[in-house]
Amino acid sequence: MPVDILIQIAIGGILIGGLYALFAFGLSLIYGVARILNFAHGTLLAIAGVLGSILYGLLGANPLALIGIIALLAVVFFGFGWAFHDTLLAPLKRRSHFEASVGTVLTTVGALIVIGDVAAALAGPRPRNIPIRSDVLEFGDILIPVSQAWMLAAIALLTVVLHLVLTRSWYGRAVRAVTQDHVGAALCGVRARVIHGITFGLGASLAAVAGVLYATVYPIDPYAGFNLTVKAFTIIVLGGVGNLLGALAAGLFLGVAEAFTAFFWAAEWASALSIFLLLAILVAFPQGFGAARRT
């Protein structure tokens, strides 16, 4: 087995793994802060990919327009996420523990089905992608498309920015205050509902960015969402809730592992990997690897 083939596969894995991580940040952030497991998270990514592809076509397949599309979708999804939380999820907090938990699950699962189906009805169920022509960097026999190199750089940059926002900004401090004790935070003038709403919006935004970038690499259809949510969930169980670096490492690991599974075994088993991995972690690390918490 030539080494450069292995490296080539690993690079592909790292790229997709970075996207997984970016997308898992959103799920992790929402769960860590608002204690809501958003089952529709992957569906947001999927429809962002589909929307991105449609807009890209409308704007004449101009690679520069992609940046505008990403910015636009990030803003729109931010608003959508905030509104979704505020109208549908926040009111459930007033109910008893079991009802709130069941209600949240049903609401986000319902949203997963509705969003996917409406998108499929409007845009068609077929997979779409964003075809970008770009130069290829050559290192010996290893090829890296320039667009994908840029993408990796963008993911790295976003991770750093997100880390800084969470550790250095007012929002980051408010998030930590609300996470630890929302009553105490409220007494200091931090409203949990607003912070949760912003966090939900931010999570949706990250899913949108990841969705558009994903569509530049792989075709995506409106129903693809749930399998991606499973991947993101595996990543946050592996890396720890609210742990950005952990999620990044876990995302890269999953991406590379899938790439090798597809190469050495069969592509159709690659997507089962995350579920097997998830169940295996649960058996091997009963207390959670990182932070699969018992409630």
Add this chain to the structure above:
Amino acid sequence: MTQHEATMPRVSPPARPRAFGGFGTIVGAAAAGVLALGVPQLGVPYVTSLAFTFLVFFVLAQSWDWIGGLAGYVNLGHFAYYGIGAYAFSIALVSGVPTPVCFLIAAAAVAMIAALLSFPLFRLTGDYFAFATLAVLPLAELLAFNLVPLTGGADGIVLPPRYVLVPAFYTAVGLAVVTFALSVLLARSRFGYALKSIRNDEQAAEVVGIRIFPAKRAVMVLSGAFAALAGAVHAWQLSYIDPPTVFGLNVALVPVAMALFGGSGLLWGPLVGVVLLFSVQQYLLVNMTMLHATVYGLIILLIGRFMPGGLLRASVARATPLLRGLTREVHHEIAPAPAAAGREKRLPMPVRKPDPDKVLLSLKGITKAFGGNVAVNAVTLDVREGEVIGLVGANGSGKTTLFNCISKVYEPTGTLLFDGTDMKGLRRDQVAGIGVGRTFQNPRPFGDLTVAENIAVAATFRADRPSMTAALQEAQSYAAFVGLEERFTQRADALSLQEKKSLELARALALHPKLLLVDEVASGLTPAEVKRFVAHIREIREVYGVTVIWVEHIFSALAQIVDRLVVLEQGQVIADAPLAEAVRDERVLAAYLGSAATKEGH
């Protein structure tokens, strides 16, 4: 138990008839089943197949609710069992196995898979559990697609072409009746109460002697096997299955939505939910050409947003004459005994003769650290039979942590010997089983069970395993003992804080403990109530020979009864002496009673 039966109050007939939820309900369900057998005689295959589909959904929703409603775990992957059952049945049928055996194979295969899956899945609770179970669906679908030699992959499996609608319908009727009857029986059984306790508070359930994991695994297996039978009979009737039909996410959550829409955990909830949502589904199928999934998703979303407790828990249902009878929660009830008999002096507890020379509990170097904080530090202590020990110390000195170490809420380092048994590695339920009862500082009764059931659950899981009915009769004595006879049939979450603490004491006594760990039961009581409580502890010790360790800040209460005072400071024992000696110890005065006590010359 014959000894107490003589002293037990006579049980009068129930005060109000139990309209729904009793054994009569099973007879009613069987009768409805017999009537339903007439449906194929109408000679309209459409009606028969409609009724058939309805029954399949009912079996799925009701069996889902055994985990969801009784045990409080939201299993979103229930439909995977249906799908695997359908596949197992079809594969067996195609290979020429006789049909009845195919049903058995489907149920057995899924029971095994459910038992295996319960190991990773029940490591989780709450949303995590819901999520991981939902992930089982795409996994099952992938396996069905990819294991082509077994499943035919995307082509699915075509069954031999025979007209089986009528026998399939009869099978479904039988299955539905059994499912319903089992639900009635489960709700009243000891196993059912183990699940209901788990639903409320797993740790409290363990502390009253319930072994929770096997109970959770058993209910997973049972509910999986019924879902598998539903899948098998459906595959038989459809005569063709492929992965999206039996694992598709869009249909998968329909039975869950049905059970929750009606009212999860209520006997009639799943049935009402299936009747209503099934009607909506049929209406939409006839009247809409597209967006079926959207409407479904929307219904699931709206149930989650506005009615997660279900229709039968909404005030609308209680106000509707037709539904009112169905909204009742099923509580195991016996009629309260006449007040005089309820105040029966003797508790139905074994009378032990303590041997004051025998060490009942021995702690050697017990240590428990949380990170860098050593909450309990090398505590060594011997407790002799029949002693009442007051455990005091400032807040944060490690008293409750020490209790948690003894009852195995935490596993400490060091040696714990109880009645000659090394407690190393014992589970919480085993600790309860060898005779350690405890109360929690913040009371943790099973909120949605009645006072009676709370006490009876502890009694029924004792080593002598009295029936739930016998346990409930016993419970009356304990309730009367702690002053809760008026509250006997009320839900525990309706009690005041003090009443909850009393309930915890009653629940711990129902375990027939040799050692009782009492954690701040008297704080917040009036002086008269404290006096009464001290009298209780005295009676528990003097009449029944129970050894007591009592954590309390109300020093005057302790002073009336304790033989020995053990004082903790920062996790260490700083004094272990008879009361009179301990209160003269300078360190104790400084650490616990404060310097003011020193000046007053206590």
